[in-house]
Amino acid sequence: MIMSPLRWTRSLQLTLAIIKPDAVAHPIISDAVHQRILDNKFLIVRSRELQWRAKDCQHFYEEHAGRFFYQRLVEFMSSGPVRAYILAHEDAIQLWRKIMGPTKVYRSRITAPDTIRGHLGLTDTRNTTHGSDSVESACREISIFFPDFDVSRWYEEQEPLYRAGP
Ligand code: UDP
Secondary structure, three states: OOOOOOOEOOOOEEEEEEEOHHHHOOHHHHHHHHHHHHHOOOEEEEEEEEEOOHHHHHHHOHHHOOOOOHHHHHHHHOOOEEEEEEEEEOOHHHHHHHHHOOOOHHHHHHHOOOOHHHHHOOOOOOOOEEEOOOHHHHHHHHHHHOOOOOHHHHHHHHHHHHEOOO
C-alpha cells in the first residue's frame, strides 16, 4: 500500500500538463508552475524533461495544422526543453485548465490575472503551459510523451491505492 498524504474520496482522472520552453528556460518561472501543481494537490504520476523535434510538435499539435499560428507554435515548442507531467486529481483535466487560464494572453491578463497564463504568459504562443482538454486527448497526449505508461493498467492497479478508506 502506498502511504501518500494525498487521499481522495472520488476516483482520480489523469491529464497531461506541459511546461513550455519559455518557462523551462527560466527556473524561477518553472518552479512557480511546479508549485501551483503542488498547491493544488495534484498527484505527480510521472514527469520528464525533453527536447522536442519539430516533427514531434507537428504530430502533437496536428489538429492545428494550417492555422495561422501553427508554424510559430511548432518552432517555439521545439526551441528548447519542455517538462511534461502526468497529473492525477479528481477533476484533473478541468482543474488544470482552470489553473492555466485562457489561451490568449490579453484575455488571461485581463479576465484571469491569478492564473498561470495571466500571471506568467508572455504572448498567445509563449503562454507557459499546456493541458489536455478531454479524456481522449489526455490519453493520446500521455501516450506521446510517456509511451511506456499504460493508462488502463494505472487505473486498475494504482488509482485505487489513492482512495480514502471507509
Ligand atoms: N496558439 C497561438 N495563437 C493562437 C492560439 C493558440 O499561438 O491564437 C498556441 C498556444 O501556444 C496554445 C496552442 O497554440 O496554447 C494550442 O492552442 P489551443 O487552442 O489548443 O489552446 P490551449 O488548449 O493550449 O489553451
